[in-house]
Amino acid sequence: MNTRLATIALLSGTIALAGCAKKAPEQLPPAPEQTTTDNGTTVAPLEDTGPTLGSQAHFEDAVNGQNVIYFDTDRFNIDSADAAALQTQAQYLSQYRAISITIEGHADERGTREYNLALGERRANSAKNYLTSLGVDANRIRTVSYGKERPVALASNAAAWAQNRRAVSVVIN
Amino acid sequence: MKQLIFALALFASPVSVGPVSAQTSGQGGDLGAPVAEGGTVETLGETGAETEEGGLSFTVTDESDWSDIGVAIAGFAADRDRPTPANANGTAALGREISRVITANLRNNGIFRPVGPDSLPQPSFAQITAPSWGSWSGRGVEMLVHGYVSARADGRLTVGCYLYDVALQDELIREGWVVPPADWRRAAHKCSDLIYSRLTGESPFFDSRIAYIAETGPKDKRIKRLAIMDSDGANHRFLTLGSATALTPRYSPDYKKLLYLSYVDGNPRIYVYDIGTGRQQLVAETGNPTFAPRWSPDGRNILYSMAVGGNTDIYRVSANGGRSVRLTDTPGIDIGGSYSPDGSKIVFESDRSGSQQCYVMDADGTNQRRLTFFGGRCATPEWSPRGDQIVFTRIAGDFNIAVMNPNGRNLRVLTSGWQDEAPTWAPNGRIIQFFRTTRNSGRSNLWQVDLTGRNERRLKTPVDASDPAWGPILP
Numbered sequence: 001m002n003t004r005l006a007t008i009a010l011l012s013g014t015i016a017l018a019g020c021a022k023k024a025p026e027q028l029p030p031a032p033e034q035t036t037t038d039n040g041t042t043v044a045p046l047e048d049t050g051p052t053l054g055s056q057a058h059f060e061d062a063v064n065g066q067n068v069i070y071f072d073t074d075r076f077n078i079d080s081a082d083a084a085a086l087q088t089q090a091q092y093l094s095q096y097r098a099i100s101i102t103i104e105g106h107a108d109e110r111g112t113r114e115y116n117l118a119l120g121e122r123r124a125n126s127a128k129n130y131l132t133s134l135g136v137d138a139n140r141i142r143t144v145s146y147g148k149e150r151p152v153a154l155a156s157n158a159a160a161w162a163q164n165r166r167a168v169s170v171v172i173n
Numbered sequence: 174m175k176q177l178i179f180a181l182a183l184f185a186s187p188v189s190v191g192p193v194s195a196q197t198s199g200q201g202g203d204l205g206a207p208v209a210e211g212g213t214v215e216t217l218g219e220t221g222a223e224t225e226e227g228g229l230s231f232t233v234t235d236e237s238d239w240s241d242i243g244v245a246i247a248g249f250a251a252d253r254d255r256p257t258p259a260n261a262n263g264t265a266a267l268g269r270e271i272s273r274v275i276t277a278n279l280r281n282n283g284i285f286r287p288v289g290p291d292s293l294p295q296p297s298f299a300q301i302t303a304p305s306w307g308s309w310s311g312r313g314v315e316m317l318v319h320g321y322v323s324a325r326a327d328g329r330l331t332v333g334c335y336l337y338d339v340a341l342q343d344e345l346i347r348e349g350w351v352v353p354p355a356d357w358r359r360a361a362h363k364c365s366d367l368i369y370s371r372l373t374g375e376s377p378f379f380d381s382r383i384a385y386i387a388e389t390g391p392k393d394k395r396i397k398r399l400a401i402m403d404s405d406g407a408n409h410r411f412l413t414l415g416s417a418t419a420l421t422p423r424y425s426p427d428y429k430k431l432l433y434l435s436y437v438d439g440n441p442r443i444y445v446y447d448i449g450t451g452r453q454q455l456v457a458e459t460g461n462p463t464f465a466p467r468w469s470p471d472g473r474n475i476l477y478s479m480a481v482g483g484n485t486d487i488y489r490v491s492a493n494g495g496r497s498v499r500l501t502d503t504p505g506i507d508i509g510g511s512y513s514p515d516g517s518k519i520v521f522e523s524d525r526s527g528s529q530q531c532y533v534m535d536a537d538g539t540n541q542r543r544l545t546f547f548g549g550r551c552a553t554p555e556w557s558p559r560g561d562q563i564v565f566t567r568i569a570g571d572f573n574i575a576v577m578n579p580n581g582r583n584l585r586v587l588t589s590g591w592q593d594e595a596p597t598w599a600p601n602g603r604i605i606q607f608f609r610t611t612r613n614s615g616r617s618n619l620w621q622v623d624l625t626g627r628n629e630r631r632l633k634t635p636v637d638a639s640d641p642a643w644g645p646i647l648p
Contacts, residue, residue, distance in 0.1 A: 074528070076483075109615065112552040112566050112594055113640065114421060114465040115522065115529055117434075117441055118478065118485040118506040121462055125483025144440055145462060145480070149418055154392045156612040 054099065059171045063088045069127060071165040073108070076122045078130050086127060089169055090134035100140040103127045104168045108161035109148045120145030127167040142172065203417040203437045207451025208401070208410050212356050214363065214380075214647070217331070217349035241286050242372060243314035244279055245339075246272045248290035249332070250298040255324040259354035264330075267357060268322045269295075271332065274361035275318065278379050278405060279368065281621075282604065283628030288314060301335060306342050315339055318368060322360075329353055334364035336371055346371045358407055359647065366646075376559075376601035379404055380647045383606065384422040384431055385619060387411060388637040392615035397639075399433055399446070404599075404643070406633055412446065421465065421595075424644035425472050425492075432456065432466035432475060443477050445492075457490060457497055465509045468492075469516055470558075476500075476510040476519070487521055500538035511556045511563075512536065513579070520544065520554040520563055520579075531565055533579070544581035553595050558645070559602035562624070566594050566607075574607050574622060587626035595639070600646040606632065608639040 051057035060067050066085035069078070078086065093099060105124030107116035124143035132138045153160035249268030260267035269290050276289035294308055301319045309317050317337040322330055333349040348367050352360045359380055366377030387400040399419040402409040413419050413435070420441075422433035431446045443466040446453040456477055457463055465487075467476040477497075478487050485506045490497040501507035503525040510521040520533045526543065531551035534541040545551040549569025556563055560579070567575035567584075572592040577584045592610040599606065603624055610617040617639045619632040632638075 074524075109610070110572075110592075112529075112568075112572075114478070114508055115506060115524075115552055117420075117462070117464045118480055118508050121480040121485065122483040122506065125480075129483075143483075147441075149395065149397075149420075151393055151615075154613075154615070156615075 053096065054171065054173065056171045059092060059099070059101075059169070062092050063169075067169040069167050070162060071123055071167070073161070073165065074111075074119070076119065076126045078126055082127070083130065086130045087134065090131050090136050093131070093136045093140065100142070100172045102142045102144055102170045102172055104150075104170060105143065105145040106150060106164055106166050106168070107148045108164040109151060109156065110161055111148060113147060116147035117145050120147045123165075123167045127169070203413045203415070203419070203435060204446075204451055204453065205412055205414055208412065208448055212353035214356060214359050215351040216363075217333075217351065242284065242316060243286045243288070243312075244316040244318060244368065244372075245288045245293055245309060245312060245314040246276045246279070246290060246318040247293050248272045248295045249320035249322050250296055250301050252298050252321060252323045257324050257330060257354050258328070259330060259357040264322050264324050267330075268320070271320065271322060271357065271361045271364070272318075274358055274405070274407075275365045275368070278362065278365035281405075281630055282369075283623060284369075284373060286314075288312070301333065304337055304342075306339070309339050316345075316368075316372065318364070320364060322357075325351070330357060330360065332357070332360035332364070334360075334367055336368050358403060358405075362404070375603055377646055378599040378601040378604065381600050382424065382428060382644045382647070383619075383632075384424050384433075384642045384644070385608075385634070385638050386419060386422065386640040387634065388617060388639055389415075395615075399431065399435075400634075400638075401431075401448075402634070409635055412448075421640050421642075423466055423468055423642045425468055426470065426645055427472055428644055428647065432468065434464050434466065445475070457488070467510050467512070469512050470514055471516060476512075478508040478510075487519075498538075500534065501541070509553060511554055513556050514558055514560045518556075518579075520556055522552050522554060529568065531563070531581070545577070545584075546581070547584055555596055555598060557598050557602040558600055562602065564596040564598065564605050566596065574605060576605075576624065585626070587622050587624070588620070588629065590620075593620070595641070597641050597643045599643055606641045606643055608641060610639075 051061055066088050069082040069085050103124040105120030107119045124145060128141045128143055131141060151164045153163035249271045251264035251268050254263045254265040257264050257267060272290040276287045279285040279287040296319060301321045317339050319335045321333045325331055329351050331351050335347045336345045338345055350360045350363050362380035365379040370377050381404045382401055384401045387398045388395055390396040396415040397418045398415045399412040399422055417435050417437040420434040422431050424431060432443060434441055434443050441462045441464055443456045443463045444453040445456055456475055461479050461481050463477050463479045465478040473492055475490050475492055478485050485508050486499055486501045487507050487510050488497040488499050505525045507523045510519045512519055517536055518533055519536055520531060522529055523532050529550040529552045530543055531545045531554045532541055532543050549567055552566040554563050554565040562576045563579055564576045567573045572594050573586050574588040574593050574596045575584055575586045590609045591612045593607050596605045596607040604621055606621045608617045609620050616637050619634055619638045619641050621632055622629040
């Protein structure tokens with residue numbers, strides 16, 4: 001990741017193009033203060049750089065929060081809203097060819113556990129297939145299904161279930 | 174008394190979450206310490222039982238209220254009160270404890286009206302084979318259970334179990350077992366099974382174990398651990414530590430292994446876990462996600478489902494490893510699978526028609542045909558160990574447990590929860606266990622229902638619970 005820091009200044013202009021009307025990212029970018037890396041060394045804060053290339057926040061900012069697509073009950077087809085989101089993701093991935101992603105497939109709680117694991121895998125693959133049809137190398141896209149094990153909306157109603165039937169693209173670090 | 178059993182389960186659990194020493198297997202990053210396998214139970218000669226008459230008959234459609242046999246379970250007598258590792262207060266106290274376990278077993282299935290040792294006179298050792306009839310006939314019970322416990326010189330325990338008909342003043346059946354002290358509860362379960370089988374004509378089921386998933390934590394960060402326990406919830410053990418999500422366990426027919434799904438390497442993969450050694454290995458060496466593991470009735474084969482490019486099919490592989498055989502080949506999700514008891518057929522779930530339905534095929538994958546056409550969806554089918562019924566999750570608005578004949582007819586809905594899911598049969602094919610999820614909170618618990626649908630109860634577990642899998646009767 002550190003090697004990518006140097007390129008940030010060059011790329012920040014293109015990031016700004018996609019930057020209007022963004023949704024709040026799921027994961028907030030790191031706070032601008034002293035942080036400790038995994039190997040224990042302290043990294044001095046950089047001044048006003050925005051999210052780092054290679055981070056999930058950078059990806060989500062660049063795709064305008066469209067790293068998540070949603071599905072109808074028991075469905076796994078890519079509708080027009082999904083297609084637009086995936087096109088934005090494909091643009092990002094064609095721009096940053098060093099980046100690989102995991103597509104996490106999810107289902108709502110109103111399904112049996114094992115079927116939902118298979119359904120989540122099918123949804124993740126739908127998204128993957130669409131991205132590869134847009135020219136993204138399949139080797140850069142990993143899939144994993146969490147079935148109904150990782151909901152984001154916790155109520156038991158139609159609105160919550162609609163938010164949970166999703167495929168989430170996550171940058172692999 | 175119930176609290177006491179529950180307390181035992183609670184005490185057992187933290188103790189068993191031992192050191193992380195079982196990282197012996199390479200991919201075993203979430204495994205707890207291995208669990209010692211139980212000792213063997215030796216059956217002493219069965220005498221005094223006439224076997225020509227079959228006991229009470231029990232049919233699924235029976236509407237009569239025979240579910241009310243009064244049974245007095247007196248404290249088991251000790252030949253003399255001796256110390257035993259099975260009970261801090263000696264064999265006399267252990268005898269009463271055995272009677273309490275039997276009472277709880279019989280209370281929990283809607284057939285009996287048991288009266289336990291704490292509200293009954295304590296028979297002497299000599300009275301075990303010669304009941305004092307006068308003190309039992311006025312208590313409104315039809316059946317009387319006596320028994321004894323005796324500490325042997327080798328440290329093991331001999332437990333005798335006697336069932337009497339109070340009105341006839343006659344012995345119906347007796348049996349005895351020699352058990353290691355640690356397995357004293359198994360003697361109580363064997364005695365419960367003897368009583369249950371003699372009075373109902375059904376096969377036994379108490380002396381068996383259940384694997385399931387123990388759940389803690391908030392709905393969006395649920396910790397799911399592999400756990401096992403006796404059929405009554407005692408001897409509870411956690412087998413995994415909870416750092417990786419564990420799902421859908423299945424006991425091998427000999428209880429030596431468990432199949433289950435783990436995210437221990439970040440992906441959903443099924444493993445076979447050896448309970449004695451605490452080691453586990455992948456069932457199929459593949460880069461693809463695998464789920465829904467099942468044993469064949471003889472334990473020689475494993476069914477699993479694998480997604481390739483998003484398309485899920487059912488495969489069979491030998492329990493000793495080797496090449497997998499693909500059994501289904503349709504676009505869509507073919508998943509699960511449950512063998513008929515003779516191993517000749519497999520009932521499974523598929524959405525090839527557009528929605529989840531139950532299908533049946535020959536064990537080699539041929540002759541696939543749809544079983545269910547009732548309008549709702551059919552999921553997680555499990556063939557009864559008796560072969561006469563298939564239980565499944567019926568999805569029609571809410572999720573309920575339902576049974577049907579193996580030809581798909583005579584559907585009967587047994588439960589009415591908001592989300593009742595993943596039924597598993599008791600070894601005798603007469604009681605079904607499943608898990609029930611509560612709307613909004615997402616909390617789940619294990620429940621049992623009998624084939625009439627009238628007797629439903631919750632099985633207490635130390636924490637929330639899901640994905641139960643009932644093993645066969647212990648040898």
